[in-house]
Amino acid sequence: MAPAITLAADAPALSSADTGFMLICSALVMLMTPGLAFFYGGMVRVKSTLNMLMMSFISLGIVTILWVLYGFSLAFGADKGSLIGWDGDFVGLSGIGLTQLWDGYTIPVYVFAVFQLMFAILTPALISGALADRVKFTSWALFITLWVTIVYFPVAHWVWGAGGWAFDLGVIDFAGGTAVHINAGAAALGVILVIGKRVGFKKDPMRPHSLPWTMLGAGLLWFGWFGFNAGSWLGNSDGVGALMFINTQVATGAAMLAWLAYEKIRHGAITSLGAASGAVAGLVAITPSGGSCSPLGAIAIGVIAGVLCAMAVGLKYRFGYDDSLDVVGVHLVGGIAGSVLIGFFATGGGQSDAAGLFYGGGLDQLWKQLAGVGGVLAYSLIVSAILAFALDRTIGMRVSEDDEVSGIDQVEHAETAYDFSGAGGGITARSAVPAPVAESAPVTQDSKKVDA
Numbered sequence: 543m544a545p546a547i548t549l550a551a552d553a554p555a556l557s558s559a560d561t562g563f564m565l566i567c568s569a570l571v572m573l574m575t576p577g578l579a580f581f582y583g584g585m586v587r588v589k590s591t592l593n594m595l596m597m598s599f600i601s602l603g604i605v606t607i608l609w610v611l612y613g614f615s616l617a618f619g620a621d622k623g624s625l626i627g628w629d630g631d632f633v634g635l636s637g638i639g640l641t642q643l644w645d646g647y648t649i650p651v652y653v654f655a656v657f658q659l660m661f662a663i664l665t666p667a668l669i670s671g672a673l674a675d676r677v678k679f680t681s682w683a684l685f686i687t688l689w690v691t692i693v694y695f696p697v698a699h700w701v702w703g704a705g706g707w708a709f710d711l712g713v714i715d716f717a718g719g720t721a722v723h724i725n726a727g728a729a730a731l732g733v734i735l736v737i738g739k740r741v742g743f744k745k746d747p748m749r750p751h752s753l754p755w756t757m758l759g760a761g762l763l764w765f766g767w768f769g770f771n772a773g774s775w776l777g778n779s780d781g782v783g784a785l786m787f788i789n790t791q792v793a794t795g796a797a798m799l800a801w802l803a804y805e806k807i808r809h810g811a812i813t814s815l816g817a818a819s820g821a822v823a824g825l826v827a828i829t830p831s832g833g834s835c836s837p838l839g840a841i842a843i844g845v846i847a848g849v850l851c852a853m854a855v856g857l858k859y860r861f862g863y864d865d866s867l868d869v870v871g872v873h874l875v876g877g878i879a880g881s882v883l884i885g886f887f888a889t890g891g892g893q894s895d896a897a898g899l900f901y902g903g904g905l906d907q908l909w910k911q912l913a914g915v916g917g918v919l920a921y922s923l924i925v926s927a928i929l930a931f932a933l934d935r936t937i938g939m940r941v942s943e944d945d946e947v948s949g950i951d952q953v954e955h956a957e958t959a960y961d962f963s964g965a966g967g968g969i970t971a972r973s974a975v976p977a978p979v980a981e982s983a984p985v986t987q988d989s990k991k992v993d994a
Contacts, residue, residue: 554643554646554647554648555648556641556643556648556649556650557648557649557777559778560647560648560649560776560777560778560779561648561649561650561653563773563777563778564649564653564654564657564773564776564777565653565656566769567657567768567769567770567772567773568653568656568657568659568660568769568773569769570765570766570767570768570769570770570773571657571660571661571664571766571769571770571773572602572660572663572766573762573765573766574660574664574762574763574766574767574770575598575599575601575602575660575663575664575667576598576599576762577758577759577760577761577762577763577765577766578598578664578667578668578671578759578763579594579595579597579598579599579667579759580595580755580756580758580759580762581755581756581758581759581760581762581763581818581822582594582595582597582598582670582671582674582759582867583595583752583755583756583759584750584751584752584753584754584755584756584757584758584759585671585674585750585756585815585867586674586675586750586751586866586867587675587748587749587751588751588958588959588960589948589949589950589951589952589958590674590675590949590950590951591751591752591951591959591960592951592955592957592958592959593674593675593679593950593951593954593955594670594671594674596679596955597667597670597673597677597679597682598667598670600679600682600683600686601663601664601666601667601686602663604683604686604687604690605659605662605663605666605686605690606659606663608687608690608691609655609658609659609662610634610635611633611634612633612691613659613662613690613691613695614632614635614655614658614659615627615628615629615630615632615633616628616691616695616696616699617658617662617694617695617696617698617699617702617703618632618654618655618658618698618699618702618703619632619703620705621699621703621704621705621706624700624705624706624707624710625696625699625700625706625707626695626696626699627699627703627705627706632655635652635655638651638652638655639651640652644776645704647776647777648777648779649776649777654776657773657776658698661698661718661721661722661770662690662694662695662698664722665690665694665718665721665722665725665726666685666686666689666690666694666726666729668722668723668726668727668730668869668873669689669726669729669730669733669869669926670682671730671866671867671868671869672730672731672733672734672865672866672867672869672870673730673733673734673737673866674740674866674867675740675866675946675950676737676740676741676940676941676946676950677737677939677940677941678937678938678939678940678941678954679954679955680937681933681937681938681939684933684937685733685929685930685933685939688929688933689729689926689929692925692929693725693729693921693922693925693926694721694725697720697721697725697918697921697922698721700721700917700918701713701715701720701721701914701918702715702721707917708720708913708914708917708918711910711913711914712896712907712910713910713911713913713914714830714831714833714834714884714888714893714894714896714907714910714911715830715881715914716771716774716775716786716829716830716831716832716833716834716893717770717771717774717786717829717830717832717833718770718774718829718830719826719827719829719830719831719877719880719881720830720877720881720914720915720918721918722829722877723826723829723830723873723874723876723877723880724873724874724877724878724881724915724918724919724922725918725922726869726873726874726922727869727870727872727873727874727875727877728874728918728919728920728922728923728926729922729923729926730865730869730870730873730874730926731863731865731870731874731923732922732923732924732925732926732927732930733926733927733929733930733939734863734864734865734870735863735927736927736930736931736934736939737930737934737939737940738864738940739862739863739864740864740866740946741943741946741947743864744859744862748866750815753814753815756814756815756818757814757817757818759818760817760818760819760821760822763821763822763825764794764821764825767790767794767825767829768787768790768791770829771786771787771789771790771828771829771832772784772786772787772790774786774833775833775893782833782892782893785832785833785892786832786833788837788840789828789831789832789833789835789837789839789840790825790828790832792828792837792840792841792844793824793825793827793828793832793840793841793843793844793847794821794824794825794828794844795821795824795844796824796840796841796842796843796844796845796848797820797821797823797824797825797827797844797845797847797848797851798817798820798821798824798848799820799845799848800820800844800845800846800847800848800849800852801816801817801819801820801823801848801849801851801852802816802817802820804848804849804852804853805852808852816852819851819852819855819868819872820848820851820852822872822876823847823848823851823852823872823876824844824847824848824876826847826851826872826873826876826877826880827843827844827846827847827876827877827879827880827883828840828843828844828880829877829880830877830880830881830884831843831880831881831883831884831887831888833892833893834884834887834888834889834892834893834894834896834898835883835884835887835888835889835892836887836889836892839887839889842883842887843879843880843883843887846879846883847875847876847879847880850875850876850879851871851872851875851876851879854868854870854871854872854875855868855871855872856871857870857871858870858871874919877915878915878919881911881914881915882908882911882912882915884898884907884908884911885898885899885905885907885908885909885910885911885912886898886899886900886908887900887901888901888903888907889901890902890903941953941954
């Protein structure tokens with residue numbers, strides 16, 4: 543997704559086909575943020591539903607404005623010291639011509655900018671799942687503002703901007719394993735270590751209130767991810783985007799099956815939550831790697847990621863950090879797995895000629911991948927923790943314990959997700975008594991006692 547330098551004589555012409563394709567991909571990536579809201583919203587308790595939806599939705603507003611004002615310039619402007627970009631013509635998107643092409647490609651700069659904007663919107667929204675039930679909404683909005691400015695925009699430049707240190711090192715990240723998923727997962731871990739656990743963590747059942755919502759969200763994410771991944775090649779002329787498209791489907795299916803197999807062996811049940819989570823784990827892992835591996839490699843990457851992420855979601859119980867909706871377990875672990883496995887499964891015949899260990903490339907690409915993973919993880923974890931600490935000590939990050947117990951939706955938004963006040967006309971005293979919950983009903987990760 544990074545720009546290429548071409549000679550004037552070889553400069554491509556604007557392609558209406560590539561332009562139209564990329565606008566469609568941009569819309570697909572935009573759909574992922576509402577999809578994520580449904581995915582997360584179904585996993586929380588009723589009293590936190592609207593807050594969870596809004597934590598994703600607000601990113602559409604905040605990041606859009608910041609991206610236009612200065613974010614695109616910081617991420618994709620001319621390199622400054624391998625750490626950040628800047629281009630005055632990109633500030634306010636005011637110095638860009640209608641048909642001005644992104645360097646080396648057949649699409650306008652505006653199209654590239656809007657495609658990348660959708661990535662910038664989604665990434666902080668991913669963090670929100672780790673913070674369910676307990677964060678002030680105004681503090682969250684300010685955190686997004688600071689985080690994308692200080693963390694996401696620079697990291698996007700490192701990975702995808704010409705001159706960025708990871709780009710120049712040769713780190714492969716087709717569509718965001720480091721810049722999006724490791725970045726968001728590490729940030730989530732940094733914030734939850736600062737703000738602490740939910741009231742009742744490891745004591746009270748915190749079951750999803752609507753698994754159909756979660757399945758719907760996972761389906762929307764899966765659908766939108768084809769734009770996220772296949773669109774990241776910025777065109778269709780050489781077949782790499784098609785390779786990424788099929789690898790996205792293959793790895794996702796493999797990861798879902800692997801997660802469910804692990805779940806059946808370990809916990810004795812195959813759950814809808816496991817299916818949704820496994821699919822997302824596969825999507826995360828193939829995001830950096832799908833342009834460099836074969837479909838058989840995508841199956842292997844999906845299986846490995848599915849099992850690793852299924853194992854990782856239980857670590858919060860062992861180590862006592864409250865990752866509410868398993869952002870660390872799925873996005874951080876899945877992003878690391880997909881990024882590092884490039885060093886093993888890159889064929890040298892996809893997006894570049896860099897080959898992994900299993901294809902005769904030795905350890906060269908593997909150490910590059912490890913450097914990229916380590917650099918992004920450390921920076922995002924540390925800076926995100928500092929930002930959360932600063933906000934917590936000034937305006938406060940958490941709602942009060944009483945407000946958390948009573949329900950963050952009513953406190954922060956003066957609304958509730960469901961209003962049953964008009965549905966009671968035909969209810970008798972007998973029928974108003976809730977039916978008992980079957981003891982044998984499957985339980986979710988947050989409600990089961992984990993013995994790991």
